[in-house]
Amino acid sequence: METVVKAYAKINLTLDLTAVLPNKYHGIFTVMQSVGLYDNVTIKTGREGLTLSCSEKYIPCDDRNTAFKAARLFYEKAGIIPECEISIKKVIPSGAGLAGGSADAAAVLKGLNNIYPGALSYKDIMEIALSVGADVPFCYVGGTRLCQNIGEILSFLPPLSAHVLIVKPYERVSTKDAYARFDSAENITHPDNDSFLFYAAQGDYKEAVKYASNMFETLSDVKSGKEIKDTMNENGAWFSSMSGSGSAYFGLFDSEEAARKCAGVLRSKAESVFVCRTKTKGVE
Numbered sequence: 001m002e003t004v005v006k007a008y009a010k011i012n013l014t015l016d017l018t019a020v021l022p023n024k025y026h027g028i029f030t031v032m033q034s035v036g037l038y039d040n041v042t043i044k045t046g047r048e049g050l051t052l053s054c055s056e057k058y059i060p061c062d063d064r065n066t067a068f069k070a071a072r073l074f075y076e077k078a079g080i081i082p083e084c085e086i087s088i089k090k091v092i093p094s095g096a097g098l099a100g101g102s103a104d105a106a107a108v109l110k111g112l113n114n115i116y117p118g119a120l121s122y123k124d125i126m127e128i129a130l131s132v133g134a135d136v137p138f139c140y141v142g143g144t145r146l147c148q149n150i151g152e153i154l155s156f157l158p159p160l161s162a163h164v165l166i167v168k169p170y171e172r173v174s175t176k177d178a179y180a181r182f183d184s185a186e187n188i189t190h191p192d193n194d195s196f197l198f199y200a201a202q203g204d205y206k207e208a209v210k211y212a213s214n215m216f217e218t219l220s221d222v223k224s225g226k227e228i229k230d231t232m233n234e235n236g237a238w239f240s241s242m243s244g245s246g247s248a249y250f251g252l253f254d255s256e257e258a259a260r261k262c263a264g265v266l267r268s269k270a271e272s273v274f275v276c277r278t279k280t281k282g283v284e
Helices: 066-078 100-115 122-132 136-141 175-184 193-200 205-211 225-234 256-269
Strands: 002-020 026-045 049-054 083-089 144-149 153-156 163-168 239-242 249-253 272-277
Touching (some): 002 100, 002 136, 002 193, 002 205, 002 239, 026 163, 026 193, 049 066, 066 083, 066 100, 066 122, 100 122, 100 136, 136 153, 163 225, 163 256, 205 239, 225 239, 225 249, 225 256, 249 256, 256 272
Parallel strands (some): 049 083
Antiparallel strands (some): 002 026, 026 083, 026 272, 144 153, 163 272, 239 249
16 A cells, blocks of 8 residues: 655744753743645555655664654554555755654654554554654644644644745754753743734734744854845745744745745745745645
8 A cells, every 4th residue: 555645844933942841851832833845755555664765865764764763653552563665755954943854754654544544543643743753743733733841732723824935044953952052041031922822812923923932043043044034024024933943934925926026036045945835734
């Protein structure tokens, strides 16, 4: 049997690091949004064993890969002998804060769940998702969600409808280094999470983003970030921000025409540029 799953990227409309939890992880308050930029994940079953291949040669294809790990854990929890070949066609940039690896893992879980219906419960799948990576549960369900604790507490929010311009600078960001910069920083100003959530809960995102901030962006060393944001804001974006720990930036636009016009301005200044729409679902 063969199935192909679209693994959609995410952006963060706001992102606050709220505390260091007893397990030493950072507690977060973030609103994640699925967008129509995706990797293609193909799963073939019928041949004993578990293998993974990827279009990008620098990406590991063993247990260091979240998609591989998700498949291994699915088979272990379901008590099924592994029998699948996974192939990932990458489009989502790596080191960009867009959850490409997490989306691929979520796509594997979705695909295997389709192939083996009833083998695992939704609770089982979400437990595997969290064990693989903090963003994987969101990538599985998708849409517009408030994500808290380490990312596994997901609360539904009214859907956001917008055209999205995503710009990946030439720089890459290590998530580990981004957290280290936060931990060593002093006098950090946190976003107004309560006001953001008040308006987001009403679906008024243009008002909500007035209270948004990305803690990683405030400490970012991505030198081209300011120019990218300024260009977006000058060309019709009603909000722009860094996504996750970076290095990608995004802008939200009312019209596709404005988003594509801005993309044309920025294309020569970045590694990759994408225009897509927000989505109401995760992997599919």
